[in-house]
Amino acid sequence: MSDRKLIKVRCWNSPACGRVYSWLAPLDSWELLIACPFCHEEALIRLAPHVRPDHVVMAGGDLPPLALEVLDLPDELPSEPRPPEEA
Numbered sequence: 192m193s194d195r196k197l198i199k200v201r202c203w204n205s206p207a208c209g210r211v212y213s214w215l216a217p218l219d220s221w222e223l224l225i226a227c228p229f230c231h232e233e234a235l236i237r238l239a240p241h242v243r244p245d246h247v248v249m250a251g252g253d254l255p256p257l258a259l260e261v262l263d264l265p266d267e268l269p270s271e272p273r274p275p276e277e278a
């Protein structure tokens with residue numbers, strides 16, 4: 192069972208939506224996908240930029256196992272549109 196953490200996400204769909212919502216996120220991936228509960232647009236949330244600076248993350252390489260203690264999450268996480276599926 193993976194860790195879950197209550198995070199706040201700001202919808203990227205601004206100005207149409209742009210609202211902030213809370214989500215008990217399953218921290219089992221460095222990139223989380225969720226649909227905004229207000230406008231239902233799918234959003235991508237990247238955790239890798241929020242790793243504590245004393246934990247080195249190899250750019251483009253294998254990431255270490257995701258653990259809550261290496262994350263330094265802001266009160267409010269930005270999101271971005273879900274990228275198209277890779278062919």
Ligand SMILES: [Zn+2]
Nearest residue numbers: 202208227230
């Ligand atoms: Zn939204």
